[in-house]
Amino acid sequence: MVEDALAGTLTDSGVLAFDDVDLSDTHTVVVSSAPSNALGGTLVATVTTAAAAGTGEIAWTYQLPNVAAQRLGLGETTTETFTVTVDDGNGGSVDQSVSIMIAGTNDAPYVLSSDVSGGVEEVAETYQLSMGAVLQLNSYTAGNQSQQYYNKSLAALPDGGFIAVWHSIGGPGSGQDGSLGGIFCQRLDTVGAPVGGEIQVNAFTAGLQITPSVATFADGGFVVVWQSAGQASSDYDIYARVFGAKGVAVGGETLVHDVFQPNQGAANVIVLESGDFVVAWSGRGRDGSDVGMFGQLHNSTGVPIGDNFQINTFSIGEQSRVTLSALKDGGFIAAWESAGQDGSGLGIYAQRYDSSASAVGSEFHVSTTTAGHQDWSSSAALADGGFVIVWT
Ligand SMILES: [Ca+2]
Ligand SMILES: [Ca+2]
Ligand SMILES: [Ca+2]
Numbered sequence: 001m002v003e004d005a006l007a008g009t010l011t012d013s014g015v016l017a018f019d020d021v022d023l024s025d026t027h028t029v030v031v032s033s034a035p036s037n038a039l040g041g042t043l044v045a046t047v048t049t050a051a052a053a054g055t056g057e058i059a060w061t062y063q064l065p066n067v068a069a070q071r072l073g074l075g076e077t078t079t080e081t082f083t084v085t086v087d088d089g090n091g092g093s094v095d096q097s098v099s100i101m102i103a104g105t106n107d108a109p110y111v112l113s114s115d116v117s118g119g120v121e122e123v124a125e126t127y128q129l130s131m132g133a134v135l136q137l138n139s140y141t142a143g144n145q146s147q148q149y150y151n152k153s154l155a156a157l158p159d160g161g162f163i164a165v166w167h168s169i170g171g172p173g174s175g176q177d178g179s180l181g182g183i184f185c186q187r188l189d190t191v192g193a194p195v196g197g198e199i200q201v202n203a204f205t206a207g208l209q210i211t212p213s214v215a216t217f218a219d220g221g222f223v224v225v226w227q228s229a230g231q232a233s234s235d236y237d238i239y240a241r242v243f244g245a246k247g248v249a250v251g252g253e254t255l256v257h258d259v260f261q262p263n264q265g266a267a268n269v270i271v272l273e274s275g276d277f278v279v280a281w282s283g284r285g286r287d288g289s290d291v292g293m294f295g296q297l298h299n300s301t302g303v304p305i306g307d308n309f310q311i312n313t314f315s316i317g318e319q320s321r322v323t324l325s326a327l328k329d330g331g332f333i334a335a336w337e338s339a340g341q342d343g344s345g346l347g348i349y350a351q352r353y354d355s356s357a358s359a360v361g362s363e364f365h366v367s368t369t370t371a372g373h374q375d376w377s378s379s380a381a382l383a384d385g386g387f388v389i390v391w392t
Contacts, residue, residue: 009063009065010064010102014059015059016058017057018057025088026089027047027056027087028089031045031085034081038078039068039080040064041062043062043098044063045058045060045084046060047086062082064102070191080100081099082097083096083097084098137188140184142170143169143176151167152165153214153224157216157222158216158220159189159190161187161188162187162188164214165185167183167184167210167211179205182209183200183202183209183226184200185199185212185214185222186199187199187247199243199247201243202226202239202253203241203249204253206230208228208229210226210227210236213226215277221242224241228253236264238265238281239254240253240254240298240302250302251301254304261283261286262283263284266282266321267280268323273328276297277300280293280322281294282294282322286310289316291318291319291320292319293310293320294310295309295311305357306357311351312351313362314338314341316341317340318339319336321336321337322335324379325380325381325387327381328382328385329354330354331353331354331360332353332357333350333351334353335366335389336348344371345372345373345374346373348365348366348374348377349366350363350364350366350377350379366389375391377391378390
């Protein structure tokens, strides 16, 4: 069946056959719903045996409110089973089971199978998240999930939902990923209902994986970057991993940095208009003075394009806490805080890039007040191609 954006109900229908030596009997049909049916769909059956037919026929129609199907997760299936009992009015009856299996996909769940053929697709979501609703993102609750502000990240999905990613240390014992903390994510629909279960992001699980950042692709896929302790070096390393729209990983983990630096962290990821993605992070000892910031362009499957590039031009002292925003022209803007560059404490600086991660113009001073610290910058793209940078 074709997806209908306006309909509020999923339907499927079919025909059951039954034999009776005397089809002239007046047959009645009763339907009972199995206690295990979780979605609350209904099945209506009607005897439709044609006069003088050789075989009895029962037409059935299954209906499920669309909002109930929205609860069905990505890749998740559930079965609704009904018993159709035909009674011939003369003491004879026969049962027939009808099972409807419904599978969730990103935006069009469908009937995976039933004991008669038929197909149903879930209609598009029409509900909006209630303002003020408080959502619990994690379903695994043992221990700590995202106890620090930097250990979680959100990004909007093209279907109106969003994805949340966080660090979970887990409860007593080995933790949620089997070894200390790991990175987990959850897709949610437009009303904040989970779509499928939590997905473990990191494949390498030994030790700590922390500080995730997530960005989404136009097709509903997403990319997560994080720090992993002791995976490629004796310190923290930065990894990226791409997932498809169904939440399945597209290959393994990609090591983002091509030169190891101590204290690498604060990684951010954005997806550009082209579908390529950029990761930026800070690390010590590579820009010639204290901490500097670096970036790497990747294609949409996580393959690096070119080499790491240094984001800050002014390198004396510490440049850190880089944040990125993709711009309408296909490029992006990087903003950060730099110590001592404006003559008094920290200041906010930025650098624009094109779609190939080549610098456009020079880095520029964003904050006009210089006395004291200007720090914790964040940026956002504007619809007209511009951008806004804020800080404290
Ligand atoms: Ca781990
Ligand atoms: Ca520096
Ligand atoms: Ca300053």
